[in-house]
Amino acid sequence: MLRSFLLTLFxxxxxxxxxxxxxxxxxxxxxxxxxxxxxxVRPERNYPPFSFLSSSTSARPKGLAVDYLDLxxxxxxxxxxxxxxxxxxxxxxxxxxGKEGIVLAISESADRSDYMYFSEPFISLPAVIxxxxxxxxxxxxxxxxxxxxxxxxxxxxxxxxxxxxxYPKIILESVSDDEVALQKLLLGEVDAAVMDLASLSxxxxxxxxxxxxxGGQTGFxxxxxxxxxKTMPEMVTILNAGLKEITPTEKIIISDRWITFEENREDxxxxxxxxxxxxxxxxxxxxxxxxIIVLLTLIIVHSRRHHRYHLASLxxxxxxxxxxxxxxxLEGASDTLEQNxxxxxxxxxxxxxxxxxxN
Numbered sequence: 001m002l003r004s005f006l007l008t009l010f011x012x013x014x015x016x017x018x019x020x021x022x023x024x025x026x027x028x029x030x031x032x033x034x035x036x037x038x039x040x041v042r043p044e045r046n047y048p049p050f051s052f053l054s055s056s057t058s059a060r061p062k063g064l065a066v067d068y069l070d071l072x073x074x075x076x077x078x079x080x081x082x083x084x085x086x087x088x089x090x091x092x093x094x095x096x097x098g099k100e101g102i103v104l105a106i107s108e109s110a111d112r113s114d115y116m117y118f119s120e121p122f123i124s125l126p127a128v129i130x131x132x133x134x135x136x137x138x139x140x141x142x143x144x145x146x147x148x149x150x151x152x153x154x155x156x157x158x159x160x161x162x163x164x165x166x167y168p169k170i171i172l173e174s175v176s177d178d179e180v181a182l183q184k185l186l187l188g189e190v191d192a193a194v195m196d197l198a199s200l201s202x203x204x205x206x207x208x209x210x211x212x213x214x215g216g217q218t219g220f221x222x223x224x225x226x227x228x229x230k231t232m233p234e235m236v237t238i239l240n241a242g243l244k245e246i247t248p249t250e251k252i253i254i255s256d257r258w259i260t261f262e263e264n265r266e267d268x269x270x271x272x273x274x275x276x277x278x279x280x281x282x283x284x285x286x287x288x289x290x291x292i293i294v295l296l297t298l299i300i301v302h303s304r305r306h307h308r309y310h311l312a313s314l315x316x317x318x319x320x321x322x323x324x325x326x327x328x329x330l331e332g333a334s335d336t337l338e339q340n341x342x343x344x345x346x347x348x349x350x351x352x353x354x355x356x357x358x359n
Contacts, residue, residue: 010090023241024076031234037078039235041069042094042101045085049202049258050105050224053085061085064198065105066127069123069226071250072242088156095229102235114228117236121223123255124216125196128161129213131183141216143167149188149191152181159194162220164214179203185212196222198259205260235305249291304326 024032025330043061044051050065083101086094096115108118129141129151137145147169153172163170173190175181181193182203194213204212213351228235237326274319 001021014234023245024238028076028238028241029236030237031075032078039069039078041075041080041082042099042100043082043104044088044091045113046179047088047105047199049198051085063074063104064123064254065226066225067244067257068246069104071246071254072226072239075242075245076238078238092156095227098229098231100229100232102239105224106227107222107224108159109161109163115230116227117140117230117233119236119239121225122243122246123182123198123224123251125198125222125224127162127194127222128198128200128220129215129218130182130185130193130195130200130212131191132188133211133213135215137215141192141219143194146170150189152184152190152193154178154181154195158222159174159196159295160219161216162218163194173255182212194235201259232327238249239261335336 032129036316043066045061046052047063049063051061053061066082070081088106091101092112094102095101105117106112106118109337112118125170129143129146131137131141140143143151143163147167150171150173151163152173153163154177160172162175164172173181173184175184178193178195178199181190181195184190185193197214200214226239227241
């Protein structure tokens with residue numbers, strides 16, 4: 001059974017590897033080869049859980065977007081090389097000045113499209129309104145409830161422009177990152193903070209900010225992509241080719257690794273987080289289950305065929321042994337019969353001799 005499972009798994013993995021080896025066109029493969037099969041990445045220093053340094057001594061960033069980029073590199077047969085992590089504004093300034101590199105976890109906008117190409121989004125997340133737990137409200141909050149109130153949002157992120165354009169009466173507090181926004185919220189310097197759900201889950205899962213909650217939705221959704229300068233159009237096609245090869249199961253594994261909420265989070269938080277468990281995710285989960293069932297079915301069918309063959313072989317062996325025994329018995333009977341015939345012939349000759357002697 002184990003041997004059959006390993007054989008089936010090997011065949012499945014070999015097929016997957018063969019498919020992955022041919023995800024690029026000849027032109028894309030040639031371009032990547034000319035660039036030493038390297039994906040040059042410009043990661044952010046403090047954008048958890050997408051791209052961040054876990055300590056002051058770590059050289060390589062980690063995060064959800066980093067995992068996606070590493071997986072894309074594997075799919076297209078390349079190696080990801082990470083430059084020194086910097087702030088979002090510094091990275092975009094470098095791209096504008098003509099420097100090459102892949103920007104992680106960024107949404108497309110009209111302004112950015114002037115100097116960058118964007119891959120297909122690899123994840124979509126709602127931007128939510130975060131309040132202190134002592135913030136009094138009797139219904140789900142919307143941005144309209146914060147007119148003439150201070151709301152902290154990371155400057156340069158898409159949600160900042162969305163609020164500025166659609167809710168001009170909100171007093172926006174531009175901050176350097178989501179962590180600062182939450183700090184201001186906890187200190188009472190702002191009435192609310194706006195950030196994507198994954199970033200909030202990162203902080204709340206650390207139990208550092210267990211006394212904040214999701215007050216409501218903003219109506220804005222982050223569609224996060226990779227981006228490259230317009231001097232590298234081939235790169236964005238390679239990124240899209242790699243993203244296309246990422247399986248639903250692999251997407252679930254990455255999301256589960258970085259987007260988590262404690263079980264005792266408020267129902268409202270769980271309600272918003274349920275957006276991530278949309279019919280698409282249900283379909284993805286079902287597909288993963290179907291794949292597992294197919295693999296198990298193949299293993300069972302293969303095992304049953306092997307068992308039937310073994311039984312048939314055993315039966316043939318037993319029948320052959322019985323026939324050999326029967327043949328041995330017949331040969332023994334034949335030998336006995338021959339001996340009896342010889343004795344009869346001997347008696348016959350003796351009688352004939354006596355008859356001749358009398359005559």
